[in-house]
Amino acid sequence: MTVAANLPEPTGSTPPHELERGDTVAPTPHGPASPLKVLSRGASTIWSNKKARIGVVLLLLFVLMAVFAPLIAPYGASENGFGRNQGPSGSHWFGTTAAGEDVFSQVVFGARISVLVGFIAGFLSTLIAVVVGLSWGYIRGPLADVINFVVNLVLVIPGLPLMIVIAAYLQNGGMTMIIFVVVLTGWAYGARVLRSQTQSIRGRDFITAAQFSGDGAARIVFREILPNMTSLITGSFFGAATSAILAESGLSFLGIGDTTTVSWGSMLFWASNSNALLTGQWVLLFAPGLCIALLATSLTLINFGVDGLSNPRLREGSGR
Secondary structure (H helix, E strand, O other), X not given: OOHHHHOOOOOOOXXXXXXXXXXOOOEEOOEEOOHHHHHHHHHHHHHHXXXXXXXXXXXXXXXXXXXXXXXXXXXXXXXXXXXXXXXXXOOOOOOEOOOOOEHHHHXXXXXHHHHHHHHHHHXXXXXXXXXXXXXXXXXXXXHHHHHHHHHHHXXXXXXXXXXXXXXXXXXXXXXXXXXXXXXXXXXXXXXXXXXXXXXXXXXXXXXXXXXXXOXXXXXXXXXXXXXXXXXXXXXXHHHHHHHHHHHHHHHHHOOOOOOOOOOHHHHHHHHHHOOOOOOOOOHHHHHHHHHHHHHHHHHHHHHHHHHXXXXXXXXXXXXX
16 A cells, blocks of 8 residues: 555645655656666766766776686786796786785786675675664664664774774684674664664655554655665765775785785785885785775765765756
């Protein structure tokens, strides 16, 4: 049963609950737009932003590099039968490490860890933030106070020291441990943002109408409120993915992660241990560091386009 069936129709053909909806569902004279049209319109809005377009291209390059790493890299990531500490040459574009490994091949294979951790940890952090934030913003009573205490506790503790302490107790867990630590410490901020937006929507007419119609709290939260959060959730995902990439690199650089796995963070760790700058192997630090910065920047640039979904004034060419 829909809300429109229990309310008188206003002037025109748009149901009252659609008039309250956000930017994700655009009502038309023939009813709400299909999900495919909504996705197409959102992708077009993001692509129309010059900064977001650059971010999409950069992200696509890193994803392709991660997927086709065995075809792009001339050698294996851990293949170490070459001379040690060699400079850039025709056979080794970025030189070799102190263990005789090809640096360029490690940079290419290292993209897999950063992209995988970024997307998986970003998705899981956002998923927890959505469930907690929307539920927290809608419910009232003692349970809301308990959630408020837990979220504030996570937010008050500095993120990096907390990650270091947890990772130190869970060493030798590999990439799974890194993802777990990042997710455990990275969901609270997004939950608070979504809670604030949920509270502002909770008093809207279409929510009141759904309550009078007998809809349960779960249906109201995930069928009525959630569609209004699409752009905010998308932006939260890219922010969480960026934090996850930087966190993974930081933990690996500190030697807390799995240093036997080739990633950009572990490359920085081994380069620092072998005093790469003192031996003139600056590319060992520069190449993975630049890749980390570019990947994080690409997600940040895409967020400029995501902001345009929820605020038309931020869209390029809007005549602001």
